[in-house]
Amino acid sequence: MLVKTYGSAVHGIKATTITIEVSVGQGINFFLVGLPDNAVKESQQRIMSALETNGYKFPKKRIVINMAPADIRKEGSAYDLPLAIGIMAASEQITSDNLHEYVIMGELSLDGLIQPIKGVLPIAIQAREDGFKGFIVPKQNAREAAVVNNLEVYGVEHIKEVVDFFNGSSNLKPTVVNTREEFFAHANSYDVDFSDVKGQENVKRALEVAAAGGHNIIMIGPPGAGKTMLAKRIPTIIPPLTLREALETTKIHSVAGKIDRNTSLMTRRPFRSPHHTISDVALVGGGQFPQPGEISLAHNGVLFLDELPEFKRSVLEVMRQPLEDRVITISRAKFTVEYPASFMLVASMNPCPCGYYNHPEKECVCSIGEVQRYLNRISGPLLDRIDIHIEVIPVPFEKLSSGPPAESSTEIRARVVKARQIQEERFIEWSNVHCNAQMNSKLIRQFCVLDEAGTALLKTAMERLNLSARAYDRILKVSRTIADLEGSDKIMPQHVAEAIQYRSLDRENWAG
Numbered sequence: 408m409l410v411k412t413y414g415s416a417v418h419g420i421k422a423t424t425i426t427i428e429v430s431v432g433q434g435i436n437f438f439l440v441g442l443p444d445n446a447v448k449e450s451q452q453r454i455m456s457a458l459e460t461n462g463y464k465f466p467k468k469r470i471v472i473n474m475a476p477a478d479i480r481k482e483g484s485a486y487d488l489p490l491a492i493g494i495m496a497a498s499e500q501i502t503s504d505n506l507h508e509y510v511i512m513g514e515l516s517l518d519g520l521i522q523p524i525k526g527v528l529p530i531a532i533q534a535r536e537d538g539f540k541g542f543i544v545p546k547q548n549a550r551e552a553a554v555v556n557n558l559e560v561y562g563v564e565h566i567k568e569v570v571d572f573f574n575g576s577s578n579l580k581p582t583v584v585n586t587r588e589e590f591f592a593h594a595n596s597y598d599v600d601f602s603d604v605k606g607q608e609n610v611k612r613a614l615e616v617a618a619a620g621g622h623n624i625i626m627i628g629p630p631g632a633g634k635t636m637l638a639k640r641i642p643t644i645i646p647p648l649t650l651r652e653a654l655e656t657t658k659i660h661s662v663a664g665k666i667d668r669n670t671s672l673m674t675r676r677p678f679r680s681p682h683h684t685i686s687d688v689a690l691v692g693g694g695q696f697p698q699p700g701e702i703s704l705a706h707n708g709v710l711f712l713d714e715l716p717e718f719k720r721s722v723l724e725v726m727r728q729p730l731e732d733r734v735i736t737i738s739r740a741k742f743t744v745e746y747p748a749s750f751m752l753v754a755s756m757n758p759c760p761c762g763y764y765n766h767p768e769k770e771c772v773c774s775i776g777e778v779q780r781y782l783n784r785i786s787g788p789l790l791d792r793i794d795i796h797i798e799v800i801p802v803p804f805e806k807l808s809s810g811p812p813a814e815s816s817t818e819i820r821a822r823v824v825k826a827r828q829i830q831e832e833r834f835i836e837w838s839n840v841h842c843n844a845q846m847n848s849k850l851i852r853q854f855c856v857l858d859e860a861g862t863a864l865l866k867t868a869m870e871r872l873n874l875s876a877r878a879y880d881r882i883l884k885v886s887r888t889i890a891d892l893e894g895s896d897k898i899m900p901q902h903v904a905e906a907i908q909y910r911s912l913d914r915e916n917w918a919g
Contacts, residue, residue, distance in 0.1 A: 409428065410496040410506065412492050412493040412506050413425065413506075413539070414474075414511060417529050420658045421529060422532070422534075423533070427489050428493075431494070434469030435469060436469050437451055438471045439472045440474070440477065450486060450515075453515045453516070454491045454494065457517060457566055458494075458495070460519055463495060464500065465494070468498075470494060472493065484515075485514055485526075487514050488512060492511055501570055501573045502575065509541045509542065511542075511569070512544055513545045513563070519565050519566040521545045524544070524548060525663070528661040529658050531544075540559060541561060542558055542560050543561045543563060548668075549562025551666055551672075553581075553584040554586050596674075597642070597816070599639055600640065601644065601819055607799065607802060609797070610797055610799050615819050616885060616888055616892065616905075617753075618641060618751075619827065620830070620888030622794035622884070622888065624794070624797065625796050625797075626756075627758050628799030629766050633799060633802065644819045653672055653673055657672050659699050659747070660673060660677075676707060676709065677707065678709045680711040680713060683713070683717040685701065685718070687721050689701065690725065692735055700746075703748050709750065710752050710753070712754045712755075716757075716785055733748055734747055734748055755799075757781075758782075759773040760781050764778050766801070794884055794909070795909040796911040833854065848880065851883050857898055858897070861886075861898060861899065865903055874910055878910045881910065882907055882910065883906075885906035886902045
């Protein structure tokens with residue numbers, strides 16, 4: 408007897424429906440074809456044990472299973488459940504009348520329990536697009552899949568529940584998630600707030616400007632000055648995720664298996680902070696079967712690189728193209744996978760190996776050559792993609808122990824959101840540009856026009872401070888953002904003056 412069940416294969420953040428054809432006939436052998444990997448081939452032993460442990464029969468006949476399309480590689484143990492159900496239906500232990508209405512995925516334990524899998528959200532989206540009525544998944548993944556509307560999602564814990572469901576001897580209760588209600592209920596819940604930070608008003612201002620324009624930023628300061636503390640609070644002032652962004656972000660984390668089992672939809676912007684020992688593949692993604700890296704997991708959020716000069720040069724250099732294109736393409740001999748990577752880069756570093764160069768109280772023990780070599784670990788092309796450089800000075804005891812309460816993240820975010828709305832309206836004709844940081848040279852010439860006073864100020868600054876030529880466009884972009892924060896249509900001289908302050912590392916004499 409020939410029976411078809413349906414599963415799904417995930418490549419990148421997109422899924423492809425897989426038709427599993429099971430034929431049981433005369434003979435005695437087991438054939439599994441259709442480009443399965445070792446984990447799929449090993450499913451035979453798991454299925455045999457799960458069926459026999461629960462009183463079902465594994466047919467002692469010739470079983471041929473084809474996984475179509477046969478030219479797409481099938482990876483992982485998530486096909487155990489659809490294979491098992493197909494074998495039971497082909498051997499007439501299950502009624503197969505409505506198998507064609509469901510996508511089935513899940514890993515089987517030897518006792519028949521169903522284990523969670525990766526990539527459930529892309530599979531659910533594809534199942535709905537292909538017109539399936541329902542999706543049967545491990546119970547731990549049910550809430551994640553239930554985000555997709557117009558699709559019945561059934562979370563199951565044991566293979567017996569699935570068998571009884573198709574035989575009509577019991578009903579499964581669909582998992583229901585009110586996506587919008589859940590999204591808006593948790594959209595603004597953060598454990599940290601800018602009101603926790605004492606002092607550092609100039610740095611908070613720089614971070615506000617960076618958040619308002621989507622600019623990359625680097626903080627330079629001695630140990631203990633508060634760089635990491637400030638960076639962790641940046642997601643609290645970036646505009647909240649839209650529902651579309653939340654779904655896109657959740658898909659990436661679903662494919663990587665990073666979704667909490669009690670979470671249905673990511674409602675907060677991601678904050679990724681990899682250690683400086685990370686490899687280039689772990690950062691940008693890849694591997695034999697390409698998985699998303701940290702830059703994709705930070706999509707629509709913040710990628711924080713603490714102690715930037717300590718990262719390997721090769722690791723930092725592979726970020727240059729994704730920072731420009733906001734997408735990472737991973738190519739292999741037979742296929743290409745594309746992951747989105749639109750993130751805000753936030754970096755921090757000490758000014759020198761000992762950490763105390765330019766410190767107001769402690770003396771630096773490094774030579775000028777050592778300081779310069781330390782800074783040179785960051786290449787010019789990478790620094791060219793960072794719009795704002797800000798020096799972080801330690802907060803004196805008086806400000807730490809007393810002083811008025813600091814401004815909250817909610818107040819700062821309100822200004823940032825207003826500035827972002829201005830930018831959305833400005834770039835409405837350009838689908839791939841959403842904020843000032845994404846402007847190209849043509850848009851800079853169009854929207855960053857200076858008056859005579861502003862032009863003269865910028866010219867003087869570049870000459871006196873020995874600013875490099877690459878700082879010119881960055882200053883104009885940041886000036887545009889500062890003007891947006893003030894609600895000004897024109898870039899005024901004071902906006903240019905503030906933007907010039909944010910180019911510390913471009914000064915040729917910064918390290919002596």
